[in-house]
Amino acid sequence: MSVEQFYADNRANWNDRARVHARSELYRLDQYRTDPTCISPVVRFDQQQFGSFEGFSIAHLQCHIGTDTISLERLGAASVVGLDFASDAIEVAREVAETSGSKARFVEASVYDAPAAIGETVDLVYTSVGTICWLHDIVRWADAVSGLLASGGRFYIRDTHPVLFVFEEIDGEIRPHFNYSYTVDEPLSWDEDTTYTDDPDSVGIRNTRHHEWNHSIADIVNALVGAGMRIDRMDEHSGVPWQFVPSCTREGDLWYLPEPLRSQIPALFSLHATKL
Ligand SMILES: C[S@@+](CC[C@H](N)C(=O)[O-])C[C@H]1O[C@@H](n2cnc3c(N)ncnc32)[C@H](O)[C@@H]1O
Numbered sequence: 001m002s003v004e005q006f007y008a009d010n011r012a013n014w015n016d017r018a019r020v021h022a023r024s025e026l027y028r029l030d031q032y033r034t035d036p037t038c039i040s041p042v043v044r045f046d047q048q049q050f051g052s053f054e055g056f057s058i059a060h061l062q063c064h065i066g067t068d069t070i071s072l073e074r075l076g077a078a079s080v081v082g083l084d085f086a087s088d089a090i091e092v093a094r095e096v097a098e099t100s101g102s103k104a105r106f107v108e109a110s111v112y113d114a115p116a117a118i119g120e121t122v123d124l125v126y127t128s129v130g131t132i133c134w135l136h137d138i139v140r141w142a143d144a145v146s147g148l149l150a151s152g153g154r155f156y157i158r159d160t161h162p163v164l165f166v167f168e169e170i171d172g173e174i175r176p177h178f179n180y181s182y183t184v185d186e187p188l189s190w191d192e193d194t195t196y197t198d199d200p201d202s203v204g205i206r207n208t209r210h211h212e213w214n215h216s217i218a219d220i221v222n223a224l225v226g227a228g229m230r231i232d233r234m235d236e237h238s239g240v241p242w243q244f245v246p247s248c249t250r251e252g253d254l255w256y257l258p259e260p261l262r263s264q265i266p267a268l269f270s271l272h273a274t275k276l
Pocket residue numbers: 010014015042062063064065066067068083084085086089109110111112128129130131134135
């Protein structure tokens with residue numbers, strides 16, 4: 001299968017998911033529409049890691065239906081532009097922004113084309129939770145991040161730790177799956193009519209086929225360094241914002257593996273970098 005076909009499958013799958021997520025309890029879009037203080041749990045977490053977003057012009061890569069983008073604006077960003085390749089996600093994001101009085105701009109494009117599609121440099125490139133696993137070429141991704149920044153511009157990412165992707169649960173037992181390499185050239189392909197918001201009407205997913213790539217920490221760091229970025233800090237976290245396997249238990253907005261794995265396996269990483 002060609003790379004173009006992988007992305008066509010993923011785009012169709014994300015268009016379906018955008019519609020299902022827009023109706024979901026997890027994304028609770030009505031709260032963003034009616035309560036100007038509503039901030040997404042993803043951005044709340046990232047604020048603790050990054051510090052204040054106040055005054056930053058921000059490009060948000062893989063913005064999905066805009067809840068995190070609008071949250072960044074509500075936390076004082078000078079301007080925000082969200083980018084996503086799923087037209088339905090962008091349509092939902094624009095509707096929520098318009099209804100809630102947000103000035104956020106939303107652009108439909110592939111991450112790889114972000115500098116041209118956004119058309120300006122920003123102070124901060126932000127991307128969080130469920131992002132680079134959808135990209136086959138981590139070097140092109142890092143070049144796009146760098147291309148959105150002038151010297152001194154900042155980058156922040158939080159995403160699934162590649163070590164977590166090696167694990168799966170079978171019959172209540174969580175263990176490494178030998179087909180799930182720590183880093184893969186070929187994607188792992190799935191056929192699922194459900195999504196992580198776990199709605200009864202997940203039947204809205206008609207384009208079920210999707211493909212994900214796992215990128216090692218070394219590949220992520222080296223891609224950013226190769227794109228002219230200095231790595232300032234990296235952290236590892238144990239909570240994931242979705243039920244990674246059935247045995248995960250929920251605490252607040254995050255799900256945790258059962259002990260002792262919870263203490264042994266990093267679930268997410270966050271990374272801060274600066275354009276040289
Ligand atoms: C898991 S969501 C982002 C999650 C975000 N934290 C949220 O909860 O709203 C992943 C997003 O990446 C987008 N995406 C996947 N591949 C992409 C690509 N190559 N270029 C741009 N967007 C892409 C999908 O359309 C989807 O909206």
